[in-house]
Amino acid sequence: MTLKGSAFIAGAYEHPTRKADDKSLAQLHAEVAKGALDDAGLTKDDVDGYFCAGDAPGLGPLSMVDYMNLKVRHVDSTDTGGSSPLIHVAHAAEAISAGRCSVALITLAGRPRAEGMATGTAPRIATATAPDVPFEFPYGPTIVNMYAMCAMRHMYQYGTTSEQLAWVKVAASHHAQHNPHAMLRDVVTVEEVVNSPVIADPLHRLDCCVISDGGGALVVVSPEVAASLKRPKVRLLGAGESPKHQMGGKVDLTYSGAVRSGAAAFEMAGVNRSDIQYVSIYDSFTITVLMQLEDLGFCEKGQGGKLVADGNLISGVGKLPFNTDGGGLCNNHPSNRGGMTKVIEAVRQLRGEAHPAVQVKNCALALAHGTGGSLGTRHGSATLILERQ
Amino acid sequence: MTAQTRKIPAPQTNPENKPFWDAAGEGRLLVKRCRACGEAHHYPRALCPFCFSDDTEWQDASGRGTIYSYSVMRRAPVPYAIAYVTLEEGPTMMTNLVDCDFDALRIGQPVKVVFAPTEGGAPMPMFTPA
Numbered sequence: 001m002t003l004k005g006s007a008f009i010a011g012a013y014e015h016p017t018r019k020a021d022d023k024s025l026a027q028l029h030a031e032v033a034k035g036a037l038d039d040a041g042l043t044k045d046d047v048d049g050y051f052c053a054g055d056a057p058g059l060g061p062l063s064m065v066d067y068m069n070l071k072v073r074h075v076d077s078t079d080t081g082g083s084s085p086l087i088h089v090a091h092a093a094e095a096i097s098a099g100r101c102s103v104a105l106i107t108l109a110g111r112p113r114a115e116g117m118a119t120g121t122a123p124r125i126a127t128a129t130a131p132d133v134p135f136e137f138p139y140g141p142t143i144v145n146m147y148a149m150c151a152m153r154h155m156y157q158y159g160t161t162s163e164q165l166a167w168v169k170v171a172a173s174h175h176a177q178h179n180p181h182a183m184l185r186d187v188v189t190v191e192e193v194v195n196s197p198v199i200a201d202p203l204h205r206l207d208c209c210v211i212s213d214g215g216g217a218l219v220v221v222s223p224e225v226a227a228s229l230k231r232p233k234v235r236l237l238g239a240g241e242s243p244k245h246q247m248g249g250k251v252d253l254t255y256s257g258a259v260r261s262g263a264a265a266f267e268m269a270g271v272n273r274s275d276i277q278y279v280s281i282y283d284s285f286t287i288t289v290l291m292q293l294e295d296l297g298f299c300e301k302g303q304g305g306k307l308v309a310d311g312n313l314i315s316g317v318g319k320l321p322f323n324t325d326g327g328g329l330c331n332n333h334p335s336n337r338g339g340m341t342k343v344i345e346a347v348r349q350l351r352g353e354a355h356p357a358v359q360v361k362n363c364a365l366a367l368a369h370g371t372g373g374s375l376g377t378r379h380g381s382a383t384l385i386l387e388r389q
Numbered sequence: 390m391t392a393q394t395r396k397i398p399a400p401q402t403n404p405e406n407k408p409f410w411d412a413a414g415e416g417r418l419l420v421k422r423c424r425a426c427g428e429a430h431h432y433p434r435a436l437c438p439f440c441f442s443d444d445t446e447w448q449d450a451s452g453r454g455t456i457y458s459y460s461v462m463r464r465a466p467v468p469y470a471i472a473y474v475t476l477e478e479g480p481t482m483m484t485n486l487v488d489c490d491f492d493a494l495r496i497g498q499p500v501k502v503v504f505a506p507t508e509g510g511a512p513m514p515m516f517t518p519a
Contacts, residue, residue: 134400148460248438249480
């Protein structure tokens with residue numbers, strides 16, 4: 001079943017908070033839901049499908065449809081970590097195509113900052129019964145040192161440098177200076193990135209994303225519902241998803257599931273890499289962006305360092321403008337899951353509603369890509385290709 | 390920077406992986422190998438992750454391997470080196486690199502297994518430059 005043209009993103013909303021001391025988790029989910037429905041010109045009574053992942057409280061969809069008093073006939077709680085919202089968009093399109101719903105609400109929210117989480121540097125157990133835990137947890141795997149091992153191997157195998165990785169952060173900071181909600185709005189230089197303290201070799205503090213509270217929501221609707229709404233129309237053109245893992249011990253840290261999710265999305269969309277005018281790329285760390293751009297086919301494997309260097313990712317400067325909201329590296333990484341904000345900024349670009357200083361001229365075709373879980377162990381990749389209609 | 394001793398949490402064992410930890414307690418590193426397809430894998434499973442045969446057996450590993458990748462966690466109360474080491478038997482396993490100069494570590498470097506005590510559980514296999 002192709003999903004091409006099967007659904008539209010009609011509503012998108014990013015919560016302005018970055019530290020939610022005075023809000024509950026369920027409240028954040030509901031506030032972003034309200035924001036996205038208002039944006040679409042719909043009400044909660046129009047919602048007949050609800051999607052959320054492990055960041056939602058309690059029993060996920062059950063707890064949240066109760067809290068929001070939604071009367072839905074379809075729920076989906078697929079959880080691939082930070083890429084979940086991208087997968088939810090594709091699954092919403094599938095559910096719409098199958099006639100199981102016509103207005104799908106997707107929410108993501110979290111408050112790791114208010115809770116004082118050492119998100120990147122403290123070893124965490126997702127589920128104690130996971131079969132990998134005894135063979136990994138005692139060694140102290142953290143989010144940052146797992147991505148660091150990918151960077152270390154990439155440097156060894158392809159000659160990638162810390163300076164090239166730093167350019168990813170430099171580009172994000174150029175965009176974040178225009179976003180009043182961004183946590184980090186100062187433009188930084190390559191030197192500042194490589195001279196910031198090393199967290200886990202070879203990643204520096206400024207190679208890492210922010211820890212922030214907040215969230216976001218999307219409303220995905222059928223073509224019939226979309227036709228009745230007033231906002232600019234963003235059409236789903238292609239979607240792909242793929243988990244990748246340690247392959248029974250045949251570990252290969254040089255590529256991600258984006259190799260498969262990207263190829264599937266491009267095939268469905270029927271467009272070329274060179275047609276894409278804007279990309280939202282998951283940026284938990286600088287290495288995440290570099291590897292995913294290679295795996296999505298924007299350059300040959302191993303050439304990501306050259307692709308991201310010298311301002312090539314800066315809107316108005318380079319050939320491949322990315323994360324024009326400042327991304328997870330500077331703007332927002334709510335609930336330690338950056339996928340939602342990736343889709344939201346792609347929607348802004350396609351509507352022509354990004355900040356004027358970073359808006360891509362006549363942006364008609366955009367790609368959003370997420371990686372959830374950990375690039376160094378097991379992760380879920382998801383790619384969306386979206387067009388303005 | 391030289392490796393210091395840090396507290397290692399005990400691995401939570403279960404019936405499927407208990408022989409691995411029992412052997413670790415005797416200073417032996419085991420891998421699982423499939424009798425049907427001949428492939429060794431890690432972490433160990435009852436069912437072969439390559440051909441799904443349930444005819445898998447424990448095998449003593451040589452304890453020698455090479456560093457596939459590593460990272461020194463500098464921002465930790467006691468800095469430590471996490472790594473993937475590719476065993477002579479084939480599989481690549483997550484581990485720590487210990488009793489070494491962190492700044493002299495290199496990808497491709499030969500290493501050998503040592504066993505580190507944990508807090509009230511089986512020792513964990515770790516590696517040191519060979």
